[in-house]
Amino acid sequence: MIEFVFQNPILSALLALGGLSAAFGAVLGFAAVKFKVEGDPIVDQIDALLPQTQCGQCGHPGCRPYAQAIAGGEDINKCPPGGQATINALADLLDVEAPSLDAEHGEHLDVKRVAFIREDECIGCTKCIQACPMDAILGAAKQMHTVIADECTGCDLCVEPCPVDCIDMIPVETDLKTWKWDLPATNQNPVFHVVANEVNLIASDLGRGHAFGDQHDGNKAA
Amino acid sequence: MTSLIKVWELPGGIHPPEHKDQSLQLPLGRVPLPPVLVIPLNQHMGTPAQPVVQVGERVLAGQLIGAADGTFSANTHASTSGTVIAIEERAIPHPSGMNSESVVIEPDGKDEWIELTPCEDYRSLDRLTLLDKIRAAGVAGLGGAGFPTAVKLAPKSTQVIDTLILNGAECEPYITADDMLMQVRAAELVAGTLLLSHILHHPKNLLIGIEDNKPKAIAAVKAAVAGAAVTDPEAANIQVVVFPTKYPSGGAKQLTQILTGREIPSGHHSADIGVICVNVGTAVAAWRAVRFGEPLVSRVTTMVGDALATQRNVDVLLGTPISYLLTQHGFNANNASRVVMGGPMMGFTLLDLAAPVIKTTNCILAPSKQELPEPTPAQACIRCGICAEVCPASLLPQQLFWYAQAEDFDRLESHNLFDCIECGACSYVCPSTIPLVQYYRAAKGSIRLHEIEKEKSDRSRQRFEFRQERIAKEEAEKEAKRVARQKAAEEAKKKLAEKAAETAAAPVSSADPISAAAVKVSATQATPDEQKAKLERLVAAAKNTLEFQQKPLVPNKTNPVISEEQLVKQQVRIKQAELKLAEAEQKLADFITGLGTTPAAAASAAAAPIAAEPAVDMNDPVAAAIARAQAKLTMSPEDKARANLESLRGRLAKAEEKVAAAKADGSANLDALQQGAEKLQQKIAEALAELSALGIEDKPAPVAAPATEPAAPEPVSAEQSAAQAAIEKAKAKAAALANMSDDEKRAEQIQSLQTRLTKARERLAKAEAENDANIEAFRAGVTKLEEKLQELA
Structure with missing residues (x-):
């Protein structure tokens, strides 16, 4: 064996390389079959970033079709409900420049809205029910309809079909559960009164009066 | 009794000025009944309670007005007797300054209590009963978070509790409420500790942790423990642990680390490592709830700050408006920079002073403008790294700050933002006065909202996909129905056509035309005798008609005059009758002759054409x-x-x-x-x-x-x-x-060959004209035919 290698160095090298490539090829081939990725993962990733309002403002019948279109090379700036945040996230995912929102498809509204049916005026035509992509409207023919606010994505699609215009898009109010602290303004000019509306910093900010200042240096040293 | 266990060092931490003396100069006070009590239904962490009283209803002190909504909630009680004048949205002490549903009570000044059910010996009671008593009393963590105590005291079966810590650290500057409580209610605290120990199956270590800046409280508690040990041997187990003052040692996680050396892993509760940490005030409230059946309707709150004339601790009814409390303590609004609920480190500015005192209000800080002036504007981060040094949770505040600014939520989470206890130590030491905790709080809120939104969008996706599926299914069903209908229609058509064909082809398909024809023949003609009889009857009938017509026309009643027209008509009728008769006679004669000569042959002859007729016709x-x-x-x-x-x-x-x-x-x-x-x-x-x-x-x-x-x-x-x-x-x-003959055959063959040859030639010519690819084949065929012809000739 060793003698053969010494006597035919080129041939044995070729054999060794060929053997190696065959072995790795077999491993790779097996892996390709065994660990085959089902579906299109990029579409799922894009779909996860889209806001799922299913409003169709991008020109596609729902968020997933748009995700598929983006995977197929369509522009990423056609989603008004997602706004710039979604565009940035998509740009990050797809490693492209983040364009600004295409105004052609609508404006981004900062405040979330949900549909509200003025129930006195509803004639029970079921047109909004058919239009709702979320199945978020309850009702039956000639019965008053109502919107399940928790399921409404604020897509607007029910407003247009209503023959009596009894659907309003109402901004969602922040309650105690959805309230959050705001980021501090970068150039704040806070005015503290007994009732301060704008600034609500915790009191620990350094060097402010004798509450902290008096013994401050000594404390720090200790 | 003295501190027998090792006290561990807390990482990071700061030593801000304590400012605890001014509120400890006066004994624990009381304030008169306020004109109105506003009792929010959400004073605790978790789901708000549900109101169980009506507007206009008279309530007694300690009466349940808000029932806990689920396990993770707490009961709410009336603080004094009076009338419910409203159940509406009122300002609550919350950093958002928002309103929340509250029960508004107008006190009648009598302070009548509901009948309480005291309990002399809690040891005789079931642990679950004790927990129910605590739950019914609406006890929630009085340290600041408001966690329902009954939930905290019922750890999972997998969590073995070996240490109970009573948190009397009270590390935040200005606040002395727990200090005062320990001084005046040390005995109750010890009793409460023993009660909680009983509920938690007597953990090995019973620790009361107190910072060394509260000598009076330490002395009081030690004395109480010694006193209790006389009657209860378990009280001798209680260790009062005194440890050096350092902010924020009062945090539950930090105190656990100081007293046990065990660090609570990220994302876990202290119960996961066998420790339960309860605020001293909460322990007292739990004790009172069990011993006296008394619900939580008041708490000790520190009223402090240079803007107040009187600074002290007060035992105040829950629901007392803060504005009323401030007035009672000589609040100087002109000198105040703001009013903070909680301490200067972790408290928040109250946006509406009409907000009431709630279960978590441990301090009302009304600092003067000199005390807490407006913060200096934030400067750029100089990356000094002091914030990382002081962080008690060993986080990297600087990194968190950058990521919070960039709203990079993934990185924030990977840097364990949620382990931040928002103690404010980093903000305190920041030389650039960056409000770091503000950033963390905002980022935490954004991440939470993000998660809620993500959950909602996932649900939306699911709903949408389900709807799509449902619609597709409906469509498919409709389509299937349509196809089925079409098929049925086609089949019906086909059947109809078949039926028509069947009726048309009936004689053919009825298998045997001969038998059918024979039946027909026998039906129509029957036997020759019958035929003869029929013909004879025909002749007789014709004769009768003729005779009748030949009768002379006689005038009758209805027709008195015989017109010429009538005569002509009669003549015609007679002629017709004569013709008919002749025909019948002829037929009869024919039949008789046929019958006479060869009856069998005639029958068959008659049958044959009839049998053949219908079949051949078709x-x-x-x-x-x-x-x-x-x-x-x-x-x-x-x-x-x-x-x-x-x-x-x-x-x-x-x-x-x-x-x-x-x-x-x-x-x-x-x-x-x-x-x-x-x-x-x-x-x-x-x-x-x-x-x-x-x-x-x-x-x-x-x-x-x-x-x-x-x-x-x-x-x-x-x-x-x-x-x-x-x-x-x-x-x-x-x-x-x-x-x-052979010759003829050959001639025939020659002829056929000749015709084939001419045809082949024609084809060849055509192929040549069109320059066909098969010219050669045609040519070969022609030559072959010519050869054959020559052979034959």
Whole structure:
């Protein structure tokens, strides 16, 4: 064996390389079959970033079709409900420049809205029910309809079909559960009164009066 | 009793000025009943309670007004007796400054209590009963978070609790509420500790942790423990642990680390490592709830700050408006920079002073403008790293700050933002006065909202996909139904067509046309006798009519005058009757003659055409065959001989063909075949002789066969089907061929070859004209044909 290698160095090298490539090829081939990725993962990733309002403002019948279109090379700036945040996230995912929102498809509204049916005026035509992509409207023919606010994505699609215009898009109010602290303004000019509306910093900010200042240096040293 | 255990060092931490003295100068005070009590239904962490009283209802002190909504909630009680004047949204102490549903009570000043159910010996009670008492009393963490105590005291079965910590650290500057409580209610605290220990199955370590800046409280608690140990041996187990003051050692996680050296893993509760940490105030409230059945309606709160004339601790009813409290303590609004609920480190500015004192209000800080002026504007981060040094949770505040600014939530989470306890140590030391905790709080809120939104969008996606699926299913069902309907319609059409065809083809399909025809014949004609009788009746009837018409016209009542017209009409009628009679008589005569000569033959003759008629009319081959068979039956011997001759000739032709084939192949059976052919020829000769004996000469010419053929089945041949005709033609041709001599055959062959040749030439010419690819093949074919022709010629 060793003698053969010494006597035919080129041939044995070729054999060794060929053997190696065959072995790795077999491993790779097996892996390709065994660990085959089902579906299109990029579409799922894009779909996860889209806001799922299913409003169709991008020109596609729902968020997933748009995700598929983006995977197929369509522009990423056609989603008004997602706004710039979604565009940035998509740009990050797809490693492209983040364009600004295409105004052609609508404006981004900062405040979330949900549909509200003025129930006195509803004639029970079921047109909004058919239009709702979320199945978020309850009702039956000639019965008053109502919107399940928790399921409404604020897509607007029910407003247009209503023959009596009894659907309003109402901004969602922040309650105690959805309230959050705001980021501090970068150039704040806070005015503290007994009732301060704008600034609500915790009191620990350094060097402010004798509450902290008096013994401050000594404390720090200790 | 003295601190026997090792006290561990807390990482990071700061030493801000304590400012605890000013509120400890006066003893624990009380404030008069406020004109109105606003009791929010959400004073705790978790779901808000549900109101159980009506507006206008009179409530007693300690009466339940808000029932806990689920396990993770707490009961709410009326703090004093009075009337419910409203249940509405009122300002609550919350950094958002929002309103929340509250029960507004107008006190009647009597402070009448509901009947309480005290409990002398809690040890005789079931642990669950004790927990129920605590839950019913609405006890929630009084340290600041407001976690429902009954939930905290019921750890999971997998969590073995070996340490109970009573948190009396109170590390935040200014606040002295727990200090004061420990001083005045040390005995209750010790009793409460023993109660909690009992509920938690007597953990090994009972620790009361107090910072060393509260000597009075330490002394009081130690004395209480010693006092209790006299009657209760378990009290001797309670260790009062005194440890150096450092902010924020009062955090539950930090205190656990200081007293046990165990760090609570990220994302876990202290119970996961066998520790339960309860605020001293909470322990007292739990004790009172069990011992006296007294719900949590008041708490000790520190009123402090240079903007107040009186700074002290007060035992205040829950629901007392903060503005009322401030007024009671000589609040100087002009000098105040703000009013903070909680301490200066972790508290928040109250946006509406009408907000009431709630279970978590441990301090109302009303600092003067000198005390807490507005913060200096934030400068850029100089990356000094002091914030990381002081962080008690060992986080990297600087990194968190960058990521919070960039709203990079993934990185924030990977840097454990949620382990931040928002103690404010980093903000305190920041030389650039960056409000770091603000950033973390905002980022935490954003992440939480993000998660909620993500959950919602996932649900939306699910709903949308389900809807799509449902619609697709509906469509598919509709389509299936449509297809089914179409199919059914087609089938119905087909069936209809079949039925029509069936009715049209009924006589044919009814299997046997002869039997059908025979039935018809027997039906219409029945027996000859019957027929005769019928005809005779017909004649008789005709005679009758004639006689009636021949009667002279007589004038009657209805028709007195006989007109000429009537006469003419009568003449016509008579003529018609005469004709009918003649016809009937003729028919009868015909029938009788037929019947008379050959009754059987006549019957068959009558039957045959009738039987053949309907079938042949419909071009039915079966009927035609039957007709032929019948014709054969009636064939004369001459015809028979001729048919025989035909078949013989056919066989001869076949035999000759076989002989030729055998010759070409050089078959072994050649001789046998030739003999067979010779035999056939002999037979033909015999048949010819027979035929000539009958007096008819068979013509050997090709025309002879077709000529003789149609003569045989005379009545039917004319109506024979096309197929039959073709067969006959082929037969005739075969017969003709058989009759042909060799010369004739050859001539025939030559002729056919010639026609083929001319055709081939034509094709060749055409191919040449069109420059076809197959020219060569055509040319070869033509030359071959020419060769063959020459051979034959």
